[in-house]
Every structure is written in C-alpha cells, then in structure tokens.
Amino acid sequence: MSRHSTSSRLSFLVFAVALGVASPATTSQAASAFGCSDESGLCVDSGGASWEPDKQSTSKDRKKRSTKSPGRISLTIEGGRGSVFLNGRYVGTAPVSGIEAPSGKNDLQVRDGTDVLATGVLDVPKDAGVSITVRHD
C-alpha cells in the first residue's frame, strides 16, 4: 500500500516537473505581457510619449511646454501604492486618469513615502492620451 502511494506520488512529481520544464516560455511571455520590465520602473503603454529616466527638464524645455493642445495621462502602479507629481506638483494618488499635461517635456515623479518609484522627463505629444504603468519593487 505504502509502496503504491509512494510510486504514485513520484509519478505525479515527475509529471509536474515535466510540465514546468515544458512551459517556461509560456510563463515568461505571460509575465512580460502583464508586467513592466523597464529598468527605470516606468513603462509607457500607449500614447507615443517618450520617457527619459533620471532627467530633469531645462528652462528651455519649460518654455516650450504648451497648454494649447495638452495631453492626458493615465497612470497605474503594479504591486503597491504611490503618489504622482507632475511638473513639481502633486496631481493625485495612483491609479490616476485624465491628468492634463502640457505638450512637451514634463517632469514626472512617482513616489511611495521615501521610495522614489520613477523619476524623469516625459515628452508628451500634442493631444495624446498617454497610458503609463509603474512597477513597485
């Protein structure tokens, strides 16, 4: 009886291991599909904006910003919480949506207390709807 159950347990284990070995590609694909893997901790999902981590806008960039045809930012945080600061001011706590941002280079920072989750310059195209995901490590 005990021998039978041991052998069945062993075969189940072999089956499980075989399944695990057979499907690593599928698992990593699923993780990359749902997660933000960028080193900076911020991924631009849509809207054509470009992200420069650890940069700060220059006075020239600030002058070039235009509120005539602003973009709109939506931001979510994976695996935690955080507050969003745009151009030096608090705009909301994630998840946020429809945050108006002037077209051009904007300073963006997302933080959870002392932890800075992402900081840098986000270049927002005119009239763009920008969707962003930030990873909370």
Place this chain on the structure above:
Amino acid sequence: MRREWPSRGRAGLRTAATTLALSVGLAAVPVTAQAGALPLPSTFLAKKKKKPKDGLTPEQAAEKRVPVQQQGRQMVAAGELMAATILYDNAAQREGDPILFMDSADAYLEIATTERDIAAAETAKQRAQVAQDILYFHLDSTADPDYQQVASEDVAGLLARASTLIDKADDTVAEIQAENEATVAPESAPARKKGNGRGLRIAGAGLMGVGVAGLGLGVTGLVIGRINQQRVDDPGVYGTEFDGFDAKGRRGNLLAGVGLAVGGVALAVGVTLFVIGRKRGKSSGGAAEPASASAREPSLALVPTGRGFALTGRF
C-alpha cells in the same frame, strides 16, 4: 539785431519745470502700469521680477486652508464625522495640501475608534501616507519652488505627525481585529462539545438492540407460523383443535411481519447512527475518547440469559 538770451532767472524756472515734469512722470509709472492705460517702455518692466501666475506661498496656502479646517472642526464637534472627511478630502485633493490630508486622516481615525470600523482605520492610513508622499516630495529637487503648501522648516514636524497617524491606524486595525476574534471564539466553543458523537453512538446502539430484538421476534413469529401451518395441514386435525392452531398460526404470522419490519428498520437506522457517531467522535479529537486502548475499542455482544438473549455493548 540783438538776440535776447533768456535771463538766468527764466532759465532756472524752465529747469525747475522740466525736473518737476519728469519726477511727476516717474511717480506715475506704477499707477499707469497697473491701470494699463498707457503703453510703457519695455525697459521699465523688464527689470521688475515677474511673479509666477499660479504660484503659492505657505502663507497663501494657510489662508486657503484655515476656513476649511474651521468648518471641519465644527462638523467633528457636531458628530458629523463622515461629512468632515468629505470636506477635508475634497479640499486636500484640490489643493494637494498635506495638512488637510492629515486632518482627513484624523477624522477617519475618529470614525474607526468610535464605530470599531477597520475600513475607516485603513482609509486614515492611506490619507496619512499621501500626506507623507507630498511632504517628502517637498524636500525633492524636482519640487516646484514657487508652489509651496508648507514652509520647509515645518516639514519635519508634519512628517512626524503623519508617521504617528499611520502607527495609530495600524494599532486601531489590530485592536479591532483582536476584538472580532474574541467575540467569535466563544460561539465556536460549544460547537466543539456537540461534535464528539457520543449521543449518536448511544442512540445507534439502542436502536440496533431494538432492531435485533425485533428481528428475533420476527423469526419467532415465523417459526410459530410454520409449526401451526404444519398442524393445520394435518388431515387428522379438525374442529376446535383446527381453529386453535389456525389462530396461533395467524398470530405467529402477524408477529413475524411486525417483528421483521420494525427490527429491520431499527437495525438499519441504528447502524447508521452508530457509524456517524463514530466518525464524529474521531473528528472531534481525543478529548472524548477513553484513555486505555481496550476501552477505545467498541464492543458489542449477544449474551444468553435465563429468558433468551441480551444485547450488551461498550462504546
């Protein structure tokens, strides 16, 4: 022709008039600039430092905050805690004011304490965390220096307040959870006692005894019926003797029918109850079980007595 040069006295008057005109003109610059009636040379405005359009100083932030806080305190004093949280939340979100976020956290914490509400305590923590985010950002180089909700020298004290609020919220959640667990525990205690299955085992054994007795009665009835049937079938038996055997045979048959039916049902129900009782006894743990190994084994025996058989058992 002699050209007449203006006299020294007239020249002095002209100089004085020019000086007066210039000084009046200069004095009027700010007034005309504010009124915007006259276009001014750009050199006058260029040197003047431009005030940011939508900047905010700590003093201006306080001016906006104080009326909200006064109204909020009145609401809290009147017991309208939920209304106070809505007031604080709206103003805090609109202004991005860390102090109003903490005032909101205070109100949520008051709700959590009075109503023993875990969700309110968790919301209080969230508000204090937002205040913490804003205050830490205030110290960051990317913060807008022209937009300050609080003075830099006040940040440390405000961070301490936020930290205390977060600790209090965590403590309140833990307290309420402990209270909830304490109130649930006494209710579950009697349920454990019910579940040892002893009563079921006793009832099952009793019914099994009744079942065996009933079956015995049925078998006896069958035997009586069979014997009397043979006697009735004998061609030498007739008259009153025949009627007597016939009546006995009928009683035997009735006894057999009732005994077998009742005994069968009682035995089936008894066995079922006994098995359920055994299972419940096992699942309730060893507390209800006797200590010795021999006592743990249930025993059932049919013992012969002077007047037939007796069913005995130990469960």
